Amino acid sequence: MARQDLTRDLDAALAFESAGVRMPRRRRRRGDGRRQRLRRIAGEVRRDEVWRLRDATFTVAEGESVAIVGGKGSGREALLRLAAGTLVPDEGSVRRRLGVVPMIDVARSLVRGYTVRQNIYLVGGLLGMTPDDAGRQIESIAAFAGVESILDKYLGAAPPLVRQRLAWSITMATGSRAFAIEQTLIVGDRDFRQRCWTRVDEMRDDGVTFLLASDSPKQFRRFCDRAILLDNGHVVAQTSVPEALSMLRESRRRSSEPEPDDPDSTTDL
Amino acid sequence: MLVLRDLQKQYTKFRLGYLWTLLEPLGMSIVLWFVFSVLLGARALGLQPYLLFLSLAILPWWWFTKGVAASTRVFRRAGGQLRISLLPTELWVLRVLLVSMVEFLLSLPVVLIAMLVTGTWPGPLILLFPVAIVLQFLLMYGLSLLISAGSVVIPDLARIVRIVLRALFYLSPVLYSISNIPQQLQGVAALNPLVGVLGLYRIGFWPEEIESAAGYGISLALCLVILVVGIIVFRRIEPRILKEA
Numbered sequence: 001m002a003r004q005d006l007t008r009d010l011d012a013a014l015a016f017e018s019a020g021v022r023m024p025r026r027r028r029r030r031g032d033g034r035r036q037r038l039r040r041i042a043g044e045v046r047r048d049e050v051w052r053l054r055d056a057t058f059t060v061a062e063g064e065s066v067a068i069v070g071g072k073g074s075g076r077e078a079l080l081r082l083a084a085g086t087l088v089p090d091e092g093s094v095r096r097r098l099g100v101v102p103m104i105d106v107a108r109s110l111v112r113g114y115t116v117r118q119n120i121y122l123v124g125g126l127l128g129m130t131p132d133d134a135g136r137q138i139e140s141i142a143a144f145a146g147v148e149s150i151l152d153k154y155l156g157a158a159p160p161l162v163r164q165r166l167a168w169s170i171t172m173a174t175g176s177r178a179f180a181i182e183q184t185l186i187v188g189d190r191d192f193r194q195r196c197w198t199r200v201d202e203m204r205d206d207g208v209t210f211l212l213a214s215d216s217p218k219q220f221r222r223f224c225d226r227a228i229l230l231d232n233g234h235v236v237a238q239t240s241v242p243e244a245l246s247m248l249r250e251s252r253r254r255s256s257e258p259e260p261d262d263p264d265s266t267t268d269l
Numbered sequence: 270m271l272v273l274r275d276l277q278k279q280y281t282k283f284r285l286g287y288l289w290t291l292l293e294p295l296g297m298s299i300v301l302w303f304v305f306s307v308l309l310g311a312r313a314l315g316l317q318p319y320l321l322f323l324s325l326a327i328l329p330w331w332w333f334t335k336g337v338a339a340s341t342r343v344f345r346r347a348g349g350q351l352r353i354s355l356l357p358t359e360l361w362v363l364r365v366l367l368v369s370m371v372e373f374l375l376s377l378p379v380v381l382i383a384m385l386v387t388g389t390w391p392g393p394l395i396l397l398f399p400v401a402i403v404l405q406f407l408l409m410y411g412l413s414l415l416i417s418a419g420s421v422v423i424p425d426l427a428r429i430v431r432i433v434l435r436a437l438f439y440l441s442p443v444l445y446s447i448s449n450i451p452q453q454l455q456g457v458a459a460l461n462p463l464v465g466v467l468g469l470y471r472i473g474f475w476p477e478e479i480e481s482a483a484g485y486g487i488s489l490a491l492c493l494v495i496l497v498v499g500i501i502v503f504r505r506i507e508p509r510i511l512k513e514a
Contacts, residue, residue: 021512022512023512024512024513081352081511084353084355085355086351086352086353086354086355086511087508087511087512088507088508088511090508099355101355102352102353102355103353104352104353105349105352105353106353108349109349109350109352109353123353125356126350126353126354126355126356127353127354127355128355128356
C-alpha cells in the first residue's frame with residue numbers, strides 16, 4: 001500500500017478536514033519507565049499520548065506557498081507529516097491531489113556507512129525517486145550540494161553542513177509538485193542558502209506548492225502567500241503572513257512575560 | 270537496492286566475507302552430526318546419512334531465526350528514515366527478510382558439500398525444493414509483519430521471540446525426523462507449519478519418508494493464514510509505527 005493515497009478529483013492541492021493526531025509523549029520522566037509500563041499493563045494508565053494536532057481544517061490551493069507559523073511544540077511537524085502522509089490522522093481526514101515530499105530533517109536519514117552516491121539513491125528512493133531517476137540526476141544533485149569531489153567516499157564524518165546541503169539537493173531533485181518543509185534546521189553558508197532560495201523561487205513561479213514551517217519571520221515574509229497560525233495543536237488563524245507573525249509575537253509576550261526573548265518559553269513540552 | 274547495500278556492508282566487514290556464510294552452517298552441521306551421530310550413536314534419530322539430513326534443515330532454520338529475530342528490530346533501526354519515507358512501510362520488513370533470504374541462498378552450497386561427502390544424490394522430488402523456499406518465504410513474511418508491528422507496541426516482544434525461537438528449534442524436525450515422534454503426537458506436530466516446510470526440503474532425498482499429504486496441506490494452509498493475519502494486523506498498527514518513528 002502506497003503511503004500517499006491521492007485524490008485525483010480534489011479541487012485543491014491539499015485538504016485537511018478536522019484532522020487530528022495523537023503522538024506518544026516524547027520526554028519520559030527518567031527512572032520510572034519500567035513502573036510506568038507496569039502500570040500501563042495493569043490498565044491504570046493509558047498510553048502516554050498527547051494531541052499534537054486537533055481539528056485542523058484548511059485547504060491549500062495548487063501553487064500556493066503557505067507559512068506554518070507557530071513555536072516549537074505547536075504541532076507544526078505533525079501537520080507537515082500529515083500533509084506528506086508519513087503520519088496517519090487519528091481523526092478527520094487529509095486528502096491530497098499532489099504527492100507531497102516531506103522535507104523534515106532529511107539529513108538525519110543519510111547513512112554514514114554509505115557513500116555519497118549510495119545515499120543519494122537511498123534518500124532519493126525514500127522520497128519517491130526511482131533508481132533510474134536518481135541515477136540520471138546524480139551528477140546535478142552532487143553539483144548542487146558541492147560534493148562532486150567526495151561522491152564515492154563514505155559520508156562518514158562529513159560535517160553537518162555537508163549533510164544538510166546534500167539533503168536539500170536530493171529533496172529538490174525529486175521534481176515533486178508539492179513540498180512540506182520543516183526549515184528550522186537549515187544552517188548552511190550564505191551562498192548555498194541563496195542558491196536554495198533561488199531554486200525555490202523558480203519552482204514557485206513554476207506553480208509548485210509549498211508548506212513551510214520555520215522559525216525565521218524573514219523567510220515567511222519572503223516566500224509565503226499566506227499563513228496558518230498554530231498554537232498548541234490548534235489552527236488559531238488563517239491569515240496574511242505579517243498578521244500571523246504579529247499574533248504569534250503577541251501571544252508569546254503574553255505567555256512569557258519574564259523572558260520575552262526566549263522562544264523556548266512558549267513550548268509546552 | 271537496499272538489500273544489496275546491506276549485503277555489501279556485511280560482507281566487506283569481515284575478511285573471509287562470503288566464506289563465512291558457508292563455514293558457519295557447515296561447522297554447525299558437523300558439530301551436531303558429531304554429537305548426535307558419533308557420540309550418542311543415536312541411529313534412531315533422523316535419517317541416514319545424518320550429515321546431509323541435518324544440513325538440509327539447518328540452513329532453512331537459520332534463515333528462519335535470523336529473519337524473524339531481525340524483524341523485531343526493523344523499526345527501531347529505521348529511525349528517522351520512516352519520517353520522510355514515501356515508500357510503503359511493508360518494504361522495511363521485506364528488506365530484512367530478503368537480506369536473510371539471500372544469505373540463505375548463498376549458503377546452499379553447503380548442501381552440495383554434504384551430498385559430495387556422503388555420496389547421496391536426490392531423486393526427482395528434489396523439484397519440490399524451490400516450493401519449500403517459496404512456502405517458507407510466505408510464512409516468514411507473515412510472521413515478520415506480525416512481529417515487527419507487534420514489537421513496536423510491545424517493546425518486550427524481542428525477548429519473547431528469542432525464547433520462542435529457541436523452543437521451536439527443538440519442537441521442529443531439525444535434529445530429528447517427523448517419524449521419530451510418537452504416532453499420536455504426529456497430528457499435533459503438523460500444526461507447526463515448519464514441519465511441512467522442512468519436510469519439503471528433505472523430500473527429494475527421502476521420498477519414502479513422506480509425511481501424509483494432509484500434513485502438508487495443514488502446513489500450507491497455516492502459512493497462508495499467518496500471511497493474511499500478518500498483513501491485516503500490520504495495516505492496523507501501521508499508524509502507530511509511523512508515530513513512533
